Amino acid sequence: MFRLTALAAFLTAAFALPAPVQAQSGGGAWAALKQPGTVAIMRHALAPGTGDPANFELGDCSTQRTLNGAGREQSRRIGQAFRDHGIQVDRVLTSQWCRCRQTAELLGLAPVADFPALNSFFEDRSTRDQQTAAVRDLLADAPADEKLVLVTHQVNITALTDVFPSSGEVIVIEVADDGTVDVRGSFLIRAPR
Secondary structure, eight states: OHHHHHHHHHHHHHHHSOOOOOOOOSHHHHHHHTSTTEEEEEEOOOOOSSSOOTTOBTTBGGGSOOOOHHHHHHHHHHHHHHHHTTOOOOEEEEOSSHHHHHHHHHHOSSOEEEOGGGSOOSSOGGGHHHHHHHHHHHHHHSOTTOOEEEEEOHHHHHHHHSOOOOTTOEEEEEEOTTOOEEEEEEEOOOOOO
């Protein structure tokens, strides 16, 4: 009986999550990204598993989930898609988690810098609001002519946009001066099979 109750609770919670934005691999999301004031925020590429191991240490990738071969290739393909669409990126900001930093570096789009507000709060939701506010502040203060790419985690993106992204999914957003986030589209370049 407990298993059925647990399964029912899981399914109820899963269906209550925000629906992902429909992936746009063509004109809509790419056209939006070319507009001034838009930002790309993406979930790290494919890193099998969920959460972090019990022995997780921020500065030690051997204690973390990291990109597998498909995730590394997915990152490269996403970066190439930006170049193919003529998107010039000025800065890439990333979570300090190894899977995000790996993704950010493999994109090959611009200099990469850590932005701790993009760090995962999956294991400790108490920092959710503070981190989300810091990201909103960053985006509200960013020059409209600067093209930013943010690499982070599902929980961070969902808190900011109400979108539940797939691994490697890029959400194109526009941020108003008051920090309100408008989702303009998304695209997903899947990991190779």
